[in-house]
Amino acid sequence: MDGQKVRNMEEFAALSGISRPTLSKYFHDPDSVRNSTREKIELALSEHDYRPNIFAINQNRRTTNNIGIVVPFLADPFFAEIARNLEQRCIAAGYAPMLFSAHGDPALECEILDSLRQQKPAGVLLAPLGRASDRKHVEKFVADVPTVVFDNNLPDMGSSFVGMDNTQSMRMLVEYLCASGSPPNFFEMRVAVNPNVNRRRNAYIAAMEALGHTPEIIRVDGDGWEFEEIGRQGGLTAFATGRFTSDTILCSNDRLAIGLLSAAFTSDIKVGRGPNARLRIAGHDDHPFSRFTCPSLTTVSQDYASMSDKSLEILMQMIDSEHQAQSQKDFLFDGILTKRASA
Amino acid sequence: MDGQKVRNMEEFAALSGISRPTLSKYFHDPDSVRNSTREKIELALSEHDYRPNIFAINQNRRTTNNIGIVVPFLADPFFAEIARNLEQRCIAAGYAPMLFSAHGDPALECEILDSLRQQKPAGVLLAPLGRASDRKHVEKFVADVPTVVFDNNLPDMGSSFVGMDNTQSMRMLVEYLCASGSPPNFFEMRVAVNPNVNRRRNAYIAAMEALGHTPEIIRVDGDGWEFEEIGRQGGLTAFATGRFTSDTILCSNDRLAIGLLSAAFTSDIKVGRGPNARLRIAGHDDHPFSRFTCPSLTTVSQDYASMSDKSLEILMQMIDSEHQAQSQKDFLFDGILTKRASA
DNA sequence: CCCTAGATTTTACGCGCGTTAAAATAAATG
């Protein structure tokens, strides 16, 4: 390729000896032109390295090649990991992912959706903030743009959802903990950041009662996304005031559990399933760091890969069928019990 | 505002009674029109909610309102946190951040830069992969687009750099560790992922020698970005084979230290500065999770806020002065010794 | 060799906004 800059498709048409409309077809779908002309184009392409102007393209197409990925808090490694999975799958599917984080701020979430809308994305993968989300705003967006909601559903919104079956996973955890030791207390934040949290609590209660045990819930104060710190502070006071009624604590999520582990360590309470351990702790989500805590954290894994695949699969269906009978469905994945050293 | 969709600026001009060129000026800079007309426009805006088509705008402007943020691995909470800082500051400065992660893949890094270039961003904040980066590719990009490199410099590239002073921080750590106990071994990965790693090792050596101690470096195998796992595996074998010559281990970064902590726990080696602890471990970077490890990790903090501010400040200067005498400078920040329980 | 379906070229218009120059108007000045 040479250094001469090709200004536009017109110029490249002259250089390659192919007409502009044909080039336009080619760039939209290389397989839509005859083999011989494709070869000519690609030859010229290798000599002049021209790329069509993306803004001019997008101005004239009804929809772009972008897929928006919106998560509530990207600095949470859990979402970072999901985002990574989704991004790579988008790329593999020939789309250009655009990643956004609401940073825990509902107003920012709205702004992101607004700016995303005018970007005319082919589709959007949205993990909403949850309780804090502006429902109406999200609803409007979902109605206009092909969207798959994931991780955390806002019910009755008319969109498909991909997430995990919290009821199944919590029951599984409770049953395991009961079978291997004392029935667990449930450790959570007082303010439920999203519907998943409520589902998990309810599933805990149901599972405990089904086994003939009395549920016991410890709620800690704190707002925001600093779950570890909240779990740590809550744990410290809970230990100090003897609020736990069991030697087994099931946490609403791994980040809280990580904080609780820290509190236990500070309080000199040995955690694990060994004979001289005084406490068992379990979490939920298989946070990327859970395998490196001391002791490593027993938890429920989400199958990132399958869930990402499913999300994109559904989104692509929506894109292809152009809003046609979206058949709005929920896809719930089973969690995988991941036994480690903490319980 | 009503539901009627305003198709374009022409239509909105008719509705608002303001001519299109004036509207164009207004949307570019609301303060560039007379107060009375601005009020008229904003009144009409509140009634019809029209937003200019972003693609048409960007096609005709030489540069957009976007600032690209590129990090090597977003699933690393360290970069997630930096990205969060940078994003919020971009927004505050009136820009629209676009976040990209190379996911540890040099080819992807190149693609990101290529697609970023045709996005005509106002500027780019780039943390390169490091050793794996395609230097020439990055160099070309930096020459074309106003760019501030951060976290991890590729020297002699003609761009400004904002990062921390690894020499200062390692010396500080070494001095602290020596003053409070035995001189440390240095624990790192065999393959240096980026120049920072080399600087840290050299700084360790220099600081040790300055204090009259013999440097001792333990290198562990492993490639990729799973630092915790690498640290853990390397730690396990090092403990098993007795490769450490000191009871104090200084790790090249926090993630490695987190893995080493996990290995120590598994190996039943108590870590900390208490009387019955057998090992001290320190890290570098103040990873978001370092305060929740068991024991909490002694490390060097980077001042995310100041570094983000500085990066954007320099970038804005470059944008304003339009490539004019970039005065390419490096801005190194001192680390802050953060003493916790592990050393 | 002719024929025909399918591919390509020609021609021309449209997308929504940036931008400019000249003309018209409004505000500020004395």
Added chain:
DNA sequence: CATTTATTTTAACGCGCGTAAAATCTAGGG
């Protein structure tokens, strides 16, 4: 009130590409 100065309007072109219609060409089948 006349004049200067700052804004706005009018009119028109350009940006780079999508796309449609008609004309022309190509390849494969008979």
